[in-house]
Amino acid sequence: MRKIVSILALALLLTCISTNVFAVDFDTYFHDRTLRIDYLRKGSAKGNTVEVSNFVAKSGTWAGSRVHLIDPFNYGAYRIVVKDAATGTDIYTRTYSSLFQEYEATPTGRDSVATFQETVLVPFPKAKVKLCFQQRDKKQQFVTQKEELFDPATTNVVITPAAPVAKKLLYSGDSHKKLDVVIVADGYTKKDAKKMEQDFQTFAEALVKMKPYKDHKNDFNIWGVPAISKESGITNPIKGEKRNTAIGSSYNIMGIARYLMTYEVHQLHDLIDGAPYEQIIIMSNSEVYGGGAIYNFYANVVASSASATVLPHEFGHTFAGLADEYIDEDISYEELHSTKTEPLQPNITSLVAFDKKWKDLVEEGLPIPTPVSAANLNKIGAYEGGGYRKQGIYRPAVRCMMGTGGGFCAVCKRAINAMFEIYTE
Numbered sequence: 022m023r024k025i026v027s028i029l030a031l032a033l034l035l036t037c038i039s040t041n042v043f044a045v046d047f048d049t050y051f052h053d054r055t056l057r058i059d060y061l062r063k064g065s066a067k068g069n070t071v072e073v074s075n076f077v078a079k080s081g082t083w084a085g086s087r088v089h090l091i092d093p094f095n096y097g098a099y100r101i102v103v104k105d106a107a108t109g110t111d112i113y114t115r116t117y118s119s120l121f122q123e124y125e126a127t128p129t130g131r132d133s134v135a136t137f138q139e140t141v142l143v144p145f146p147k148a149k150v151k152l153c154f155q156q157r158d159k160k161q162q163f164v165t166q167k168e169e170l171f172d173p174a175t176t177n178v179v180i181t182p183a184a185p186v187a188k189k190l191l192y193s194g195d196s197h198k199k200l201d202v203v204i205v206a207d208g209y210t211k212k213d214a215k216k217m218e219q220d221f222q223t224f225a226e227a228l229v230k231m232k233p234y235k236d237h238k239n240d241f242n243i244w245g246v247p248a249i250s251k252e253s254g255i256t257n258p259i260k261g262e263k264r265n266t267a268i269g270s271s272y273n274i275m276g277i278a279r280y281l282m283t284y285e286v287h288q289l290h291d292l293i294d295g296a297p298y299e300q301i302i303i304m305s306n307s308e309v310y311g312g313g314a315i316y317n318f319y320a321n322v323v324a325s326s327a328s329a330t331v332l333p334h335e336f337g338h339t340f341a342g343l344a345d346e347y348i349d350e351d352i353s354y355e356e357l358h359s360t361k362t363e364p365l366q367p368n369i370t371s372l373v374a375f376d377k378k379w380k381d382l383v384e385e386g387l388p389i390p391t392p393v394s395a396a397n398l399n400k401i402g403a404y405e406g407g408g409y410r411k412q413g414i415y416r417p418a419v420r421c422m423m424g425t426g427g428g429f430c431a432v433c434k435r436a437i438n439a440m441f442e443i444y445t446e
Contacts, residue, residue, distance in 0.1 A: 047087040050105060050112045051144035055079035056171070056178075058101075058143065058152065059287045063136040066125040071154045071167040074287070076178045083144050084201045084297035089443035090114075090144070096342030096365050097316050098122045100163050101141045102153040106170070112150070113143050117317035120282065123275055126357040138286035139318075146173055161362055184246070187296035190225035191243040196297045200237075200340075200444040202228065203298035205246040205289070207268040207321075208255045208306035214247075216306070220324040221245040224304055227329045228336065231422070233434045240445045244296040255281070255307040255323075267292060270305045270321055274313065281311035281321045289319065299444060300340050302332070314338035334422055337429070341437045344369045346407045346416035346424030360413035367436040368423060369407045370415050379417050379432045393419055401431050 057077035063070050090113045092100070097116030105112050121137040124130040143152075154167040170176075193199050204224050209217045225245070229238040248267040256264045256271040259278055269285040272278060283289060283303065293301065301319035305311075310327055314320035314335035322332050337343040344358070344366035358364045363374040370378045375389065382401045383389065391402025398419050407416035407424070416423075418430035429437065 044088070045090040045112050047090065047144065050147060051083070052147055053082045053087075054145035055081070055083050056143050056145045057290060058141050059290070060139055060141075060154070061136050062119065062121045062139050063134065064121070064125070065134050066131045069121065069125070069156075069166075073167075073169055076171065076176055077290075078145070078178045078180055079142065080181070080184070080294050081297050082196065084196045084299050085142075085144070086444060086446060087197050088446045092116050093443060094342065094367075094440070095163075096367070098157055098365070100153075100155040101143060102155060102165075103143050103146065104151040104153060106149040106151050109151075112146075115141065115143075115317065117141065118315050119318055120274070120284070120315065123315075123357065127275055138284060140286050140290050146171060148173070161365070181291050181294045184292055184294040184296075185248055187293070188221070188245040188247065189242075190221055190245045191229065191238075191241055193239050193242055196242060198445055199242045200240055200299060200441065201242045201244065201297045202300045202302060203244045203246055203293045203296040204302045204304050205268065205293050206248050206250075206304050206306070207270045207283075208250050208253060208264060208266045209248070210250055210253045213253055213306060216324075217247055220304055220306070220328075221247075223328060224302065224322070224324070224332060227332045228302075230329070231333045232428065233437050234333065234336070236438075237441050237445075240441055242297070244298065246293050246296055248292045250306075253306060255305045255309070257307075257309060268303055270303055272309065272311050279311040280313050281305060281307075281323065282313045283321065286319075300336070302336070302339075316342040330422075330426070333429075337423055337433060337437065341433070341440045342366055343423050343433055343436060344408050346418070346421050347409070348406045348411050349409045358408035358410060358414050360410075364408065364414070366408075368417055368421075368430075368432050370403060371413060372403065372415060375403065379435075382417070382431055382435075390415060 057079045059075040060073045092114045095116045098118045100116045103113035119139050149172040152169040153165045155163040155165050158164050206217050225243045250266040252264045254264045258273045268283050270283045274280040274282040303321040304324050307323045308325045312322045312331045312335045320335040320339040360371045389403045401417050403415040408414040417432035420427040421430040
């Protein structure tokens with residue numbers, strides 16, 4: 022019997038198969054610190070590779086939950102799995118998405134190889150662990166593409182340079198039981214210090230103003246990092262404007278004029294090292310409409326009069342894994358949301374597996390798909406048009422913050438509320 026168990030443990034260790042079916046005791050496996058893993062993802066739609074650049078000992082304590090260590094949602098395109106090397110047991114998992122996922126869905130990404138920076142945070146292991154970098158296959162199942170052994174006794178771990186001191190914009194308590202959000206400034210020089218302070222306050226207030234975020238105001242810790250740039254403003258290639266900024270934010274990402282993001286992910290994490298964080302918001306100093314966000318990656322929002330409505334929308338992406346519920350046929354993504362499989366996001370469906378989405382919220386007798394009509398304006402259904410596609414993808418409401426405006430629909434509210442549970446216990 023012992024021999025069989027040993028062989029099974031060895032097989033699990035070598036293959037990175039997911040094995041955890043029980044709660045993980047944090048103190049058994051982890052120090053109350055954070056291990057930051059910087060790596061490069063290189064490839065195209067034909068395939069990609071992962072190469073670890075640095076293991077970084079992040080400042081401060083672990084900001085996440087000490088209870089919910091295994092991801093219950095698995096919304097992301099990628100997953101990091103931390104396995105105890107001695108037993109092969111999963112002791113931490115988180116899913117996430119990245120800019121590469123969008124790149125490989127563009128015409129350029131079909132064939133041209135590009136390299137993208139990515140970073141994941143995990144609790145700092147007490148003993149040797151195996152890190153499994155996973156991605157989804159065509160059937161949306163996770164497969165391991167890279168295995169990396171981390172031994173806290175022998176693996177080289179670097180310390181980041183001194184980061185700007187974070188400011189408390191809203192503090193509700195123990196980071197282990199709160200959602201820690203860091204807002205970091207980009208495109209602000211020393212001369213913009215006053216505007217930066219005002220914008221920090223505007224962002225912090227906007228983040229907790231709309232339901233259901235408002236209902237969870239006491240679950241937030243919001244931190245501000247006053248990063249100073251060499252030049253004021255944000256790079257805008259369409260206008261021929263290049264700015265030397267702390268984080269390198271830019272419009273026209275993936276050829277979409279209003280899409281505002283940065284490729285400098287490792288530099289971003291260096292700058293916010295002094296803050297506890299689970300979610301990241303880049304506050305970009307610009308009046309030009311724009312923004313962007315990716316699930317468990319980061320959000321980028323303009324500090325303008327539009328921020329009060331752009332911020333709740335973008336935070337819905339990065340925090341709750343929500344998809345865009347609008348149609349935009351000018352966006353060059355190909356098959357970002359396939360009609361042959363059920364999308365990962367909780368607020369769009371291809372109807373392939375609608376029973377697993379929000380069918381329980383649809384009133385009896387309402388047709389699926391649901392026609393847009395005056396009688397259905399305030400009803401949860403399955404309305405065609407979402408995830409940028411005009412046909413084949415369905416959204417739950419005629420109007421929603423993740424679509425053409427208004428507040429969050431019942432489906433999005435449920436997804437947001439459920440996400441808070443794993444951050445606040």
